[in-house]
Amino acid sequence: DMKTDLNLLLECLKYQMDCPLSQKEALITIYSICQQNSEASEYFREIGGLMFISDLAKSSAHCIVKEAALFTLGIIIESNVFCQQTLCTSALFEDLILFLIKKDSGVNLKRMSVYVILVLVSNNKNGQTCVRDTGCISLLLQLFRTTLSMSEKNLSDENSDPCYQLWSSVCSTLCACVNNPQNEDNQNICCSVFPCAREWLESCTEPEIVRPICSFLGLTVANNSYVQKYFASIGGLDTLAKVLLELMHDSCLSHSSMKLAVVVTKTLDACIANNPAMGVVLAKYHTVSELLKLLSNETLSTGEKISIILTIGHCTEVCEENQCELLQNNGLPLMIQVLTESQDEELIKAATFVLQNCKQMTEQLSLKLYDNSLNVNSAEDLDVQGRKRCLQDYWKKAKEILHRINSIEKQHDEGRVQGEIFVDESSVANSEALKSHEVKPVDPKKYTEGTQKVVCCPQLTSKLNNQVLAPSVTSAPQKNETVNTMDAASTTQTEQRNIPCSVTELQTDSVPQSHNINGKTACGNSRSVTFFLPHLGQHSFCSEKTGRVKSTSAICSSHKMADVRCLGCTAGGLSLNSKTFTKMLQRCLHRCEHHRVILEAEERYRGELRRVAAGN
Numbered sequence: 001d002m003k004t005d006l007n008l009l010l011e012c013l014k015y016q017m018d019c020p021l022s023q024k025e026a027l028i029t030i031y032s033i034c035q036q037n038s039e040a041s042e043y044f045r046e047i048g049g050l051m052f053i054s055d056l057a058k059s060s061a062h063c064i065v066k067e068a069a070l071f072t073l074g075i076i077i078e079s080n081v082f083c084q085q086t087l088c089t090s091a092l093f094e095d096l097i098l099f100l101i102k103k104d105s106g107v108n109l110k111r112m113s114v115y116v117i118l119v120l121v122s123n124n125k126n127g128q129t130c131v132r133d134t135g136c137i138s139l140l141l142q143l144f145r146t147t148l149s150m151s152e153k154n155l156s157d158e159n160s161d162p163c164y165q166l167w168s169s170v171c172s173t174l175c176a177c178v179n180n181p182q183n184e185d186n187q188n189i190c191c192s193v194f195p196c197a198r199e200w201l202e203s204c205t206e207p208e209i210v211r212p213i214c215s216f217l218g219l220t221v222a223n224n225s226y227v228q229k230y231f232a233s234i235g236g237l238d239t240l241a242k243v244l245l246e247l248m249h250d251s252c253l254s255h256s257s258m259k260l261a262v263v264v265t266k267t268l269d270a271c272i273a274n275n276p277a278m279g280v281v282l283a284k285y286h287t288v289s290e291l292l293k294l295l296s297n298e299t300l301s302t303g304e305k306i307s308i309i310l311t312i313g314h315c316t317e318v319c320e321e322n323q324c325e326l327l328q329n330n331g332l333p334l335m336i337q338v339l340t341e342s343q344d345e346e347l348i349k350a351a352t353f354v355l356q357n358c359k360q361m362t363e364q365l366s367l368k369l370y371d372n373s374l375n376v377n378s379a380e381d382l383d384v385q386g387r388k389r390c391l392q393d394y395w396k397k398a399k400e401i402l403h404r405i406n407s408i409e410k411q412h413d414e415g416r417v418q419g420e421i422f423v424d425e426s427s428v429a430n431s432e433a434l435k436s437h438e439v440k441p442v443d444p445k446k447y448t449e450g451t452q453k454v455v456c457c458p459q460l461t462s463k464l465n466n467q468v469l470a471p472s473v474t475s476a477p478q479k480n481e482t483v484n485t486m487d488a489a490s491t492t493q494t495e496q497r498n499i500p501c502s503v504t505e506l507q508t509d510s511v512p513q514s515h516n517i518n519g520k521t522a523c524g525n526s527r528s529v530t531f532f533l534p535h536l537g538q539h540s541f542c543s544e545k546t547g548r549v550k551s552t553s554a555i556c557s558s559h560k561m562a563d564v565r566c567l568g569c570t571a572g573g574l575s576l577n578s579k580t581f582t583k584m585l586q587r588c589l590h591r592c593e594h595h596r597v598i599l600e601a602e603e604r605y606r607g608e609l610r611r612v613a614a615g616n
Contacts, residue, residue, distance in 0.1 A: 045076070174220075194230065277319070292329050
């Protein structure tokens, strides 16, 4: 019976005061019973065993008894919150301070004392207050500075080195003093050792040193703007960025370096989360491009990907240099890939955060470019303006991608669907088009006649009333046209246009063809650029373009248009895609106005794709 055993063991402790070995054995048995057993720990407290062991740790003259008593106290406190509250007193903290400052105290006794402090402050605001009011936290910071000598440290035997184990325990205890719950007063005190931590990071990138320091730094700066600014002012961000660069250079050879780079990334994120403007410090180290390389690693867990993407989001939140670096390194296609492949809600939110930052910066940069274009007065200004125009091309590409994101969100059904082209317009519309001087599409029913199979579009399909919409071929924006992403998204929602096929196949090597996000179907990327005939509805691209063609002679030209029928008009029974249909139109010597406009639009669109690919 557990209660009987604890009673007997407590009696053994009381009557074996002259036999330290017996007391040690009894203490070991007690903590083995109480370990992770809240009921046993609570009972031992009720019978007075907890206070007896606390007194024994102070009064015993034998070091082995002191160590065993402190360790047993720590186990019981960790197992039961009522035991923690009972022992969380200034008196106990002062006793622990004495163990730490006595010259005759061994390293193991100090370790046990630090362990008791750790369990007293963990998840305990009162303990965090006591450790500060008694001056215990200052002693811990002194141990952090002096326990470990980097010049004499051999990191290969950290598991057997008591000094390293003491230092590691001190780091863990300091983390508990500032976090969970967050304690700003303790954070402000702990930042006094930041210069020492920065020097260690500059001199050593071994995991045994980097991990404890990064954990301490990350929790100390978390949600504390003042401490974050101080850390940046002493060059802490520069040091972390350099460590990340060094680890990324080694990550191709070492899996442990890659994992350690994720730890440094989390610390970087904590250091700028409340002061995004400090992200400009990281621009000179090309941190965003390094994070994108790290994100492309296939062995990362979902949690690690979330941390990396959030760090990219905070770097690019207000820093234009990091925004441009994100675009230049194909960051947006990678964000969209994460968005379309993942089913994790937090990961999707993180990727959306990055894309939203780019969307806001696009509008700001567009206004800035316009203002700069009005003040070009020298050769130097002209050179700067040329670079800005180059950046504007990247922003245009960003707008296209954001437009596709908005379009993806309008899709409602899951799964991948093989597409067929359905056209409901009647050929009677031709006569109405002649009256309004517009060239209406030819009878669309011809496109669905015959028994031949219709080739499916691999780019994007969407179920809508049991019909499959094929992507429309849209022309790229001209040099003097203003591209408005929000207007494009609004038009897409209002007119239910087909979604343009992705151009990111020119930027990424491979992306799965179909992904599902919250029940919405998104298009996959493909290496080949293949488009099917656009829907020839009232709001299609062709009717918009042909509506702008002016008739020089309303009556005569209308009758001539009605009579002209090219190869495109008579190919209704054939199975066509963009390639075969375009080749057929190019071979036709006498194209009708309708198909001439389609051919010109497709040539302009392909030309724009080639220009973007050449620019990348």
